[in-house]
Amino acid sequence: MKDFIVKLQNHFELNSYSKKNHLAVDINKTPQYEVIIAVLLPFFNAGQFLGRAIESVLRQDFEGFELLLLNDGSTDNSLRIAAQYSDNRIRLIDLPHKGLVSTLNTGLKMARGMWIARMDADDEMWPNRLSRQLAFAKQNPNCSVVGCKVEYEGAEAGKGYDLHVQWQNELLTHQEVCNNRFIDAPLAHPSVMFKKELVHTYGPYLDFDGPEDYELWLRWMDRGVCFGKVPETLLTWYDRPDRLSRRHDKYSAEAFFRLKARYFEKWAAKNLPEDRPILIWGNGKTVRKKSRPLWRYDLPITGYIDVRPQVVQMKKKPYVYHFEDIPEGAFILSYVGDRNGKQQIEEFFRRTGRLAGTDYFFMC
Structure with missing residues (x-):
């Protein structure tokens, strides 16, 4: 840890903006209060909206937090904007540009307190977010990951990401989150607060060719970590066309x-x-493409299910079964993505007494 801090301090000394403008960044600053929650706010070229995000954190009705502003080597005016805030709850950390995962993991190493709250540079916390999530955690002591409902703000009202947010907001309990885990990420990353001990026990964010937040949730669910959500809207999630998750291959459908x-x-x-x-x-063809990664594993996949009787094929594997002739006891993975089709399949599962997480999963 000491070597890590020395490297950061050397970077501060070499940073031209810091030299020119006498930017004081005290990464070892001792807080004058008990830090219960560390808010991690990474940013890269976010000058257009960074101030709004910072001020929304500083307006919290809960005082026991620190705000780690993690500059991922911005080349715009983001660092100058962050440096304007003199609040003693802020720790400004200037880093070379290495990407979101590296920046977040640096923040995890430096964070104080037993809880980590995520925040993005283009989003907005509601004033009672931290207090409500902490109260929920105290009321549910077995819960180590606490999310909340989010408000969508973007150009896709009634479709796309707006529908995704509506779906996320319906998943409140641990069982609901786990039973829907393979559809998509069941929590909005900047809405989450989690115990820091999870990082020590199960490891930090993974830098790989896929979505780092979704991988973290799946890893923790795989290890039996309890999830929950405050049933209140506590964050505005801004959907921008140039958002990283829209333009990087690691967030592509194939990666998911x-x-x-x-x-x-x-x-x-x-x-x-x-x-x-x-x-x-x-x-x-679409379903077969989506499900292709499953065949890399030694799973007892015996065939596909179709609603069209004329395409039933039972002569050789993989068999194609009509949905009314599914073998008794089979576990079903639904890769049907259209809304009407999913609703009809859900109704079939209800009618036949099949249970999510016991007899089937939706995979998209």
């Missing part, structure tokens, strides 16, 4: 399906008998 397959295999190894057959609901 690879990750889902990896963690479903881990789940199946713990929860399914080796001889329990697995069927994939859907039989078109």
